[in-house]
Amino acid sequence: MSSLTVVYNEISEVAGLLHKNGWAEKNAGNFSILVDLDFEINSGKHYPLPKPYTELANKVFIVTGKGKRMRDIARSPAENTVVFKINSKGDMYSILSVALVTPTSELPTHLAIHSMIAQRSSNERAVMHSHVTELIALTHIEKYCDQDRFNNMLWQMHPETIMFIPTGVGFVxxxxxxxxxxxTATVEALKYHSIALWxxxxxFSIASNLNDCYDLIDIIAKATKIYLMCAAVGTLPQGLSTNQLDQLKDIEF
Ligand SMILES: [Zn+2]
Incomplete structure (x- = not known):
């Protein structure tokens, strides 16, 4: 199986999950993955980037296509995503994939995040954006438009939240x-957190691969759902105590 097929298979799996969860209405949501693939340039055309991304010079990415539905991406990744290579100056890109698909309109945010990741030399290669209904709902409640309050609520709802997301979520x-x-605001949030809430x-989430990006979002979506389910029956949840959270922080896994 070629490396590209492996990436397409993961794209197909995760895009399908985003669609089935109702987190990707119409053409909502997008993602990008830094890949190590050897490609012949297909189009020979060069497209300008809105600003130079010098840290990303000569790097190859797969990103979702502009206007493409997540359910179509799941069915046919090759026809609904685009592989492109950034030039040596970091200010243009060339499309390498066969289908001439335009990259997502959120490309500047994706590239800004990948630039930040490149500067800190971490193993993160995937960036995902999704419209998670439960999370959006909570940001319509003024008191949760506060990073500390939001994170405390998330950690209190389920033991795994503080175990897997100890630095919490960055609020944008x-x-x-x-x-x-x-x-700019998303990059700033993702310098300190693996998830940025818009x-x-x-x-947005960042991780070494798409499945891990999905897992991060899934964990906080579950915590938020627990909160909203309790609120829906008229009782705000008791939440894990400070002592219980302190003990959870010490668990080795
Ligand atoms: Zn969006």
Missing amino acids: PFELPGSSEIA EKHGV
Whole structure:
């Protein structure tokens, strides 16, 4: 099985999960993966990037296509994603894949995040954006538009949240999607957290692969769902105690 087939298989699996969870209405959601693949340039055309990304020079990415549905990406990754290579100056890219698909409109945010990752030389290679209904709902409640309060609620809802997401979620106040402002704010949040929550919009996560990006989001979606289920029956949840959370932090896994 070629390396590209392995990546397409993972894309298919995770895109299908995002769709089935109802986290990807219409063409919502997007992701990008840094890959080590040898490709012949297909189009020969060079497309300008909105700004130079010098840290990403000569790197190859697979990203979801602009306007493409997550359910179509799951069915046919090759026709709904695009593989491209950034040039040696980091200011243009060339499409390598066969289908001439335009990259997602959130490309500036994805590339800004990958640039930040490249500068700290970590093993993170995948970036995912999704419209997780439960998380968006909570950012419509003013008191949870506060990073500390939001994270304390998440940790209290389920033992695994503090175990797997000990640094919590970074909160990004509302900005227009696709703007340089939201890219900058998201990068800042992801310097310290593996998940950035976009007020009244959705969530971004970063990890070494797409499945791990999905797991991070799934964990906080579950915690949020528990909170909302209790609230829906008229009782706010008791939550794990400070002592219980302290003990959970010490568990080796
Ligand atoms: Zn979105």
